[in-house]
Amino acid sequence: MMTSHRTWDSDPVLSVEHLTMRFGGLVAVNDLSFSAGRGDITALIGPNGAGKTTVFNCITGFYKPTTGMMSMRPKDGALHLLERMPDFVVASKAKVARTFQNIRLFSGMTLLENLLVAQHNPLMIASGMTFLGVLGIGGYKAKEKAAIDRARYWLDKIGLTARADDPAGDLPYGAQRRLEIARAMCTGPDLLCLDEPAAGLNPRESAELNALLLSIRKDDGTSILLIEHDMSVVMGISDHVVVLEYGIKIADGTPTETRNDPRVIAAYLGVDDEDVEEIEQELDEAAGSEEGRA
Amino acid sequence: MLPLGATAGGLNFMEVFVQQVINGITIGSLYGLIAIGYTMVFGIIGMVNFAHGDVFMVSAFFALIFLLLLTSWFGIASMTLALILVMVVSMVLTGLLVWAIERIAYAPLRGSFRLAPLISAIGMSIVLSNFIQVAQGPRNKPIPPVTRDVYTLWEGANGYPVNLSLKQIIIWVVTALLLAAFWYVVQKTALGRAQRACEQDRKMASLLGVNVDRTISLTFVIGAALAAVAGTLFLMYYGVVVFSDGFTPGVKAFTAAVLGGIGSLPGAVLGGLLIGLIETLWGQYVSADYQNVAAFSILVVVLIFMPQGLLGRPEVEKV
Amino acid sequence: MNSAVKPSDKAAPDFGRALKDGVIIAIIAFALLGPLVGLKTDQNMANELILQNHLGLAAILSAVVGVGRFLLSAFVYPRIAARGNRSKAAATLAELEARARVTRGLSITGLIFLFVYPILIISLFGVQGSIKWVDNYGVQILIYVMLGWGLNIVIGLAGLLDLGYVAFYAVGAYSYALLAINFHLSFWVLLPVAGILAAFWGIILGFPVLRLRGDYLAIVTLAFGEIIRLVLINWKDFSGGSAGISSIPKVTMFGIYSFDVSAPNNFAKVFHLAASSAYYKVFLYYLILLLALLTAFITIRLRRLPIGRAWEALREDEVACRSLGINTTNTKLTAFAIGAMFGGFAGSFFAARQGFVSPESFIFMESAVIVAIVVLGGMGSMIGVALAAVAMVGGTELLRELDFLQVVFGKGFNPDQYRMLIFGLAMVGIMVWKPRGFVSARQPTAFLFKRKTVSGDLVKEGHG
Structure with missing residues (x-):
């Protein structure tokens, strides 16, 4: 599954091309291009402030990107240009659903x-x-x-x-x-965007979440795009990882490829050697536990 | 409908215009003074202090009562002295009143249901205007003119004069002095720093040892004191006050605060001056009947098309 | 500070401190009341303003305030502090359900009472004596109940703070007045027309402003309300200006019976009854009762439809609504328009009842009263809003009855002038006491197993 078959190139459900988002002088996302494959679980990772949530907000129509094109192809074969749609149309017509970093339920x-x-x-x-x-x-x-x-x-x-x-x-x-x-x-979305779904979960809940996401992909045929810090989730279930730093894409590939990418390790983890080692270890453990489960 | 000068068919266009600008700046100064109260309170606790217009009206009554007390009971002859005393007393008492209002009606509601303070403030506005109506009677309260001095700047065709009255000069000077003093307090003192800290992040400010409750109370009191200055000057300028005088100036001052960018202090003053000018010029050149409609329409238009105002910070929706 | 106090100390109030509090508050009160009450401005024979000395009264009032504060400090606050922990804990589901049952019982008994009320009053006070109770209390309160329920859709359900609701009431009233006088159309034709016109205005005014947040929306709606009133005052050819419009036709009993004294099919004449305006009042009472119940019925139905659920979701979290594909602008507009429509119905009824409309009836204070009723009632709760209308409108109306107080306070005492003062104090008091209003719990609109009441603590108040 993780080998040469790259769904995101052959059959993307979402293609983001040259997306740039500026807030005044601040460039939150700079010329970002990536695709999410149909039926894939795509992870968008990166250090804090890398612009991940901004990307989400652009995709789901909450922000109007400064420049760039985002095309969404639901199962019905239509093509929707998300940057031209108001937020609620992105959800209703283009079939992109999302969750929020700080949960937004109707609590009452x-x-x-x-x-x-x-x-x-x-x-x-x-x-x-x-x-x-x-x-x-x-x-x-x-x-x-x-x-x-x-x-x-x-x-x-x-x-x-x-x-x-x-x-x-x-x-x-x-x-x-x-x-x-x-x-x-x-x-009834074709693409489900999850903003840090595992944040604040304990390991058991985190494992349950993985199972839920896998079943959503399998039973409901919904592609998933997620922002995540929890490496066990990212490495455990994703088919495709896109790494952002300071609004720029620094890596894009299978979890194995990105895990071993020195740029990712350096950028995502900082340049401190000790930290790198520590995190590499963590990553290995996460990968190990994944293999163990499989 | 057109006033005297304008009937000369544009003959005195310049004179009429300058006269209206003078009048507009005068009223605008008062709006600016009131608007600061709105903008500061909104900045610090995000609340539209609906009763602020009525606080202004009550302060004019304080001024009225003490003016009468000084002139008729104590027989003070010097109008200058009387005015200064009256203004100070009105500032102190209005500050005290608002301090009490804040403690009774707003402070217990802090951090609760968001609409509660607004409803409470509307209730307070009803209380203040009706209390004055009951205690002081529903009729207009005219005072004899404090001064009749008028300086003619120049005369246009047919002897049409451009006038600047002493009252107007007093209003300009007092407003400028108080704004300078106020600016100093906000920018240079510990209180001002505490205020700005609370504006940014109340919780953090409190963790850093700022007495948030006291800072908020003082913010209300300062706003009230400036409204009291406006109230005293209003009484002096128009020579009459009535219990229902809070609402319209209140809404116009709020408009000024919004126009200038709510939360911005220079914005409040700028907004006040603009509202004053627009109002008088509208009354002169468009329609005196629809003068208030103009003020309200500006409010609507500004809020719809540039809710951040002239000097306010634009808001990015947090998702 | 008091955490170290021993339990035995708790029972004995700290009189020393309470006394100090009381004295300080009395002094502050006198500083404020001294000038405002103690020195009353009045005009003498020469039309000059003079001061009358009422300092004694101010001193008495200040003393009352001080004693009140003393009693609060000495007895009430310690008790509240002692109870604090218990009352702060969220109400359990059982408590909520019990309260919900009481509310339901109250609604049913209330409804029965409303239907028999005029009969009860006539049997107690006779036909002529019933007028005051049916008209001043019954009809008056029910108008506010209906307005409250209409605005409840906008504020209570959709969470949009509308301070200009009276504008739609005015649209309804002037629609009926102008169309009935100029085109001789009957009330029954014009009632829906007035509602539609008001809804239309709701959409026109709502469209540009509904993306504004919270307080800004409140202020813009206030401004709209004032603009409409000012236009009614100034556009004299259209609305008759401040003088208003008089001799507005009465409502007929579906065209069969008339309440015009001169008409051949006059109700009293046909039934050979003594001529009295009481019959018309009773008819109006039932008419407004039915209109109010129509409002309630439609609101209850709407709540269980997707649109109603979307309103409440909007109140809870607008961003989440948009992420679920809900067109929030349209959703808000429907709330605004439907709320306005009921305001329009109530307005046309008001015009028909009064026979006279003028801009004076549509001042901002009216909007404030209706908003107060909705918020005090507990946003979203029909019975709460009805209770608040009874308490606030009926309560202040009762002040007119307190003429006997003249014996206590002297001949010039007119309790009526304290009406709005007390209304305002009640608004503040109720907000401080119960910021979420009388009935804050929420009934879910759908259930899988069992309908459970939702505690008001979880229900959000909306972004505006």
Whole structure:
């Protein structure tokens, strides 16, 4: 899988070309090009302040990039130029869903409601743009039932079915992260962008997350793009790693390739030799544990 | 509808214009003084202190009452002395009032539900205007003119004069002096530093030993003292005050703060002057009836098209 | 500071400190009340302003404030401090459910009471005596309930702080007044027209401003409200200016019976009853009751539809909404327009009830009162908003009844003038006491197994 077959070159779901984002005088992302392969788990890594979240915000339409082109090809074969779309259209038309670094759940709404809000657009049509729904005609009930079933499917998948009717704000941290992923998946995306999904998780939760992401790719056929610091997640499950430093891409390849890239080691870990050794060790351990599992 | 000078068909265009600019700067100075209160409070705790306009009105009443007290009960003849005393007393009492308001109505709500302080401030605004209505009566309160001195700068065609009154000079000078003093406090003193620290990051400031609660209280008090200066000058300039005088100047001063860039102190003053000028020129050249509509429309337009104002920092949405 | 205090000390109030607090507060109060209350400005025969000495009154008031502070320091604060830990803990689900049951019970009894209220009043006070209670209390409160429920969609559900709601009330009122007078259309035709016009204005005003955040949105809506009022004052050909519009036609009972005294199908004449305006008032009462209930019914339905859920999600987190593909501008606009529509309905009812409209009825204070009702009620809660309307409008209306106080305070005492003062104090007091309003818990709109009440502590208030 990690060998010569590079999906991101042959069949990219997302291609970012010459993306630059400036804030006043600060260049957060500089002429970045990379692709995410269809069905791949692509990891975007880099030290703090490398511009990873900025890239995400550009892809998902929250920022308008200064220059650059981002093309998204969902399964239906259409081509969407993301830089021309407002944020909500990126989600609804181009089928890109995302989570946030600092979790953004609807904390006063129940888990089920969170997952129903994610199905807003189809449900809106089902309710006859509200007009028929208020009058109680147009078969909205059945469509809502289907939406609840879909929510149930995801609650089962993240293991939170028993808490379906509790407010999202009451969940422990790790469960909130999973719920946010499930909520993004309820929009039926072709590309799922995860901003540090493993941040703050304990090792067990982190392993569960890996399993969840792998199953999302396998069962739902959704490609995943993730920002991550947790090397066990990055090396454990990703097919493709893109490394950023100061807004510039310094490496791009399979996890094995990037892991051994001296530029990555130097940049990502700083130039201090001791640190390098330490981290190399960590990386090896992570790789070892991956092999051990396999 | 057109005022006297303008009927001469552009004959005195220059004179009319200059006269209106003089008037506009005068009113604008008052708006600027009030606007500082809005902008400082918004800067430090992100709250629109809705009662600030009514605080201004109450301060004018303090000035009115003490002016009467000094002239009729104590028989002080020197208007200059009376004015200075009245202004100081009004500043102190208004500061005290706002300190009490902040302690009672705003401080307990800090860090709670975001709308609560705004609603509380609206409630306070209702309380202040109605309290004055009940305590001082609902009628206009006219005072005899403090001074009638007017200097004619020059005369245009048909003897149309461009006037600068002593009252206007007083307003300009007092505003300039107080702004300078205020600027010094904010830029050079420990209080100013504490204020700016709280503006940046309240939690961090408190960790570094800044007494955040006291700093916020003092911010309110300073804003109130400047509003009291405006209140006293307002009374002197127009010679009349009524309990409902807080709302419109309040909204206009807020407009000024927003126009200048909320959170920016020079912005508040600049915004005040601009609002004053726009208002008088609009009244002169467009329509006196729709003068207030103009002020509100500016507010809407500025907020929609440049919410960061003239001198404010643009905001990047945090995702 | 007090953590070292022994438990036995807690019971005995610290009178020394309380006394000091009381005295200081009394002095501060006198510094402020001395001039403002103690020295009343008044005009003498020569129209000169003079000062009247009421310093005694100011001293009494200051003493009252000081004693109040003393009592608070001595008795109330220690008790609150002792209870502090318990009350701060979040309410358990059981407590929430119990409260929710009480609220539900209250809604049902309240509803039954509302329907029998006029009958009850007529049997108690007679036909003529009922007018005051049905009109001043019943109709008046219900108008505010309806306005509160309409604005609740905007503030409570969508989390958009609208301080210019009265503008839509004005649009509704003037739509009915002008169209009824100029085109002789009936109330029943114009009611929907007024609603649609108000919604239309909601969209026009909402479109440019809804991307503004929080307080800015509040101020812009306030400015819009004022602009509409000022235009109504100044555009005399259109609106009659400050003089307003009078002789607005009354509502007919669906065209079958009229309440015009001169009309042949006058209600009282047809049924051979003594002529009285009471019948019209009772009719109006039921009309506004039904309009308010229509508002409630539609709101409850909307909440369970995707649009309602999107509103609440918007209140919780707008950025997350956009990431889920929700067009937040449209979602906000619908909230604004639907809220405005109910304001328009209420406005046309108001015009028909008063028979007279003028810009005076649509001042900013009206918006503030409605916002206060929504926030005090607990944002999003229908019953909370209704309770707040009863308390704030009914409560201040009751002040008009306190004429007996003249015995205590002397002949010139007019309790009515303290109405808004007390209203403002209540606003501040309730905010300090319960910043989330009377009913802050939230009922979920869908459930998998069991509907559980959501604690108000988790519910966000929206970005504006």
